[in-house]
Amino acid sequence: MLCDNHALADRWFRRITKPGGSPRARLICFPHAGGTASYFRGWARLVPPDIEVLAVRYPGREDRLVDPFAQSMEALADEVTSAVGALLDRPTAFFGHSMGASVAYEVAARLHARRTPSRAPGPVALFLSGRAGPGHERVRNLGEADDRELMDEVIGMGGTEAAAFSDPELRDLVLPVIRSDFQLVERYGRSSPGSRFLDVPVFAYYGDHDAHLDPSAIEAWSAVTSGPFAARSFDGGHFYLAPHAEELVGDVVGRLRPLLVRPVR
Template sequence: MALSSGSLSTRWLRTFRPVAAPRLRLVCFPHAGGTASFFRAWHQHLPADWEVSAVRYPGREERIAEPDSTSMAELAGQLADALTPCMTPRTVFFGHSMGASVAHEVAALLAGRGATGPAALLVSGRAAPHRLRRLTTGDLTDEELQAKVSQLGGPGAELLLDPELRDLVLPPIRADYRLLEAYVDGAKAPAVDVPVVAYFGEDDPGPTPDDVRAWAELTTAGCEVRGFRGDHFYLVPHEAELLRDLRERLTALG
């Protein structure tokens, strides 16, 4: 079903503050095990005529009864199908961690189809695809995976301490990590013709600053990089600061 330029809320997307005719639409892609709710307060820091939507991955929240995606190609392809009817020249993608890879793959798919792509690609807490390292988490026990996820911190990490909640939270995390392991093994690192902004936490135990700067090798439209104090989830304590930076950059797009 084709969607108008009005408010966007679908099976794949959740919109937190619908805007009838948004001047800019920000589509956010969550991290591994993450949910659309991670971005629920972002609109409060952005202009009233900007609309913020977040991707709803299967296997969690409203889609908890659906099977998790098993490959990046499957997930990115379904999202490209869902987004194509509602893309405008003023749509921007933001992805954190796994979400950065998903957003990049969707942008590349849209370009390959000759469809309208994002006006900018904002990636966070993620090495460029050709600099990714294998996670090797597929054979971890629940306790070992829990410990690994807890090291990264972030919202919801405390849920893993409750046995009943852990049974709900851990399966999508494991599914996403398996998806990422397969993706790293076969990542082709497609280039995109849109400006890229790469954000990272200066104390992130994952990607190094050089890994993040390598996004510049995957765009023909320029790449800027900014670091924030903090770990992998630097964007939680620095939410207002990050969105102020994002707002200034996107306003400059025209």
Template sequence: MGVDPASRWFRFLNRCHDPRFRLVCFPHAGGSASFFRTWGPFIPQDVELIAVRYPGREDRLLEPVVDTMAQLVEPLARDCSRLLDKPLAFFGHSMGASVAYEVALRIERDKERGPQQLFVSGRSGPGSVVKGRRLADAPDAELIADLQSLGGTQASVLEDPELRALALPAVRADYRLIERYEASRSTVSAPIVAYFGEADADVGRDGVDAWASVTCSSFARRSFPGGHFYLADHVRELIDDVLARLAPVTGSGAVTPGVLPNTSLR
């Protein structure tokens, strides 16, 4: 088993010949694989770091965007299932958290096993009330204002007319995907750890705790200072936390993590 390194769905940010485990990262709405490029320096050499490449952006810019969860999940689950020859974990931020969850469910259904850990970030769990307006078909100015308020898109991209014209179709498709999305509400076997920014106006603790209902294993949460894109300012601390939680799951040796205020609800 093994995934084709030329898979159009994956960018290998830390490639290993014989990885101890693999961490697959799913970007946010409007995001791309390069969002996780800053993680590389903090990842051990024997851990394979893989970022998901959504269509319609970066090196898949000429491909049609997709605007339904099913269109993303089916091919992603197929390629992710080829990674199961090594211990596997998923990390998803915002929309990526929901994509990671749905891909994990599909792999378990098809292969009877899935990732050993699911990390979700900046996203309320299935069944919770999601705040926010419907912006997929809003005027450009309104959509851009929302992106700027979240802080996840570089200002230079939004200010340059040509770059903005290239970026907005993918953003609209992702927003439409989320606005149409109805969560499966089924349970995954993997433990779930939920991260969120303490100042995130759209993701509160009750919404975060809703993730506990979709795992038949353990659930924990951790908050960081900051808003929806808290992780941009806390890369090292977040990765230390992820690696420390993966150590007992993968049977790997101890890592040198930061402080781990782990609130377990199960």
């Protein structure tokens, strides 16, 4: 059973930092809509050696290209929750950007609901980026837009996937991924069950020129936890985290350090 659990984790998570030693903590990153695990590869040089960084491998892209897209936030969160258990043998935090913030939150809520003395605990903190809190999402129906409108939206947000649009073959690979993720997020936004209560620190980040977010939508994340909450803005739009990666990762690590009190098993 242990081997099966680790095989499931290997399918769903890519190690970003180099393997070696026994990390004191883990940081699991959840990509944005249309995003991939490799989006976070630059973070490997920004974290200290005692923190292992992994990223979620969503189906339908990169080395999971033949796997069918997730059909709902609920199904995606359920599968990630099943896979992440093998990685919770030491203090673990979640970082999610945009769609990834909602996935990270839903996984954390599931782990919290299942928590018992015999089960692995959930994350020690949530770092949520570029996403409004539950019940404050703006649903824009981009998943049903035509290709040109969808591409213009991604280009306008500054998404790295936009670089593929000039190559017809790459565009044909990337657009269905983006469309499927937007549809998933929009269905979730229409039927979001609202806040599920957690008891861990929640830290929210956003670009102060993100056209689809405002401080009140970010502050809404404070309603999901009885633990500490803090928000921080960076100069930039939806993908502020690309030019500010070093500063952002430094802030995440600085906030994570005081929480690493759980002994490693």
